[in-house]
Amino acid sequence: MRRIRSFVVAAAALAAALGTVPAASAAPSASARPAAFPCTSGYFCIYSDWNGGGTRCQWSQSSKANTADDCSFIQRGQNVRSVWNNTRHRVQYYTQTNYHARVGSTPSGAGGNLQGSYQIRSFKPQ
Numbered sequence: 022m023r024r025i026r027s028f029v030v031a032a033a034a035l036a037a038a039l040g041t042v043p044a045a046s047a048a049p050s051a052s053a054r055p056a057a058f059p060c061t062s063g064y065f066c067i068y069s070d071w072n073g074g075g076t077r078c079q080w081s082q083s084s085k086a087n088t089a090d091d092c093s094f095i096q097r098g099q100n101v102r103s104v105w106n107n108t109r110h111r112v113q114y115y116t117q118t119n120y121h122a123r124v125g126s127t128p129s130g131a132g133g134n135l136q137g138s139y140q141i142r143s144f145k146p147q
Contacts, residue, residue: 058105058132065112067141068103069094071134075102083110084145087118101141105132111147118142 058073060066061081067088069075076099078092089095106112106127113126116139124139126147 058103060105060107060132062107063109064107065144066105066107066132067092067095067101068105069099069101071102071137073103073105073132080144083108084120084143086120086143088140088142088144089118095140095142098140100137100139101135102137103132103134104141106130108146112144113147114141114144116140116142120145 058066058068059077060073061079064079064081066073066077066079068077076094078088078094080088095101104114104127106129109129111126111128113123116122116124120143124141125135127133
């Protein structure tokens with residue numbers, strides 16, 4: 022019994038020393054969203070910077086064949102670094118116009134930082 026308890030204590034100490042803790046969710050909690058990801062209810066939002074910062078472009082329609090039509094930072098060639106989906110459906114997004122080259126999707130009421138190395142050029146419900 023003593024040997025098992027010593028093992029458990031040693032394992033816990035090692036985990037604490039190595040910083041092994043449960044991973045946090047990639048998407049901020051609903052209470053954190055308004056400050057970090059300003060996105061109007063019913064809209065899909067993309068941002069030019071991390072954590073919902075920089076320039077925001079948002080759409081209330083469920084699909085958009087070319088985001089550059091009305092998004093200034095996409096027109097300037099900037100990449101999308103974060104997203105927030107404040108719609109009632111999952112949104113899938115693409116690096117090319119007209120729904121080509123799917124790169125990801127975000128469920129309703131969620132979002133977060135992206136890789137930041139591409140533009141979202143079109144999106145639609147999944």
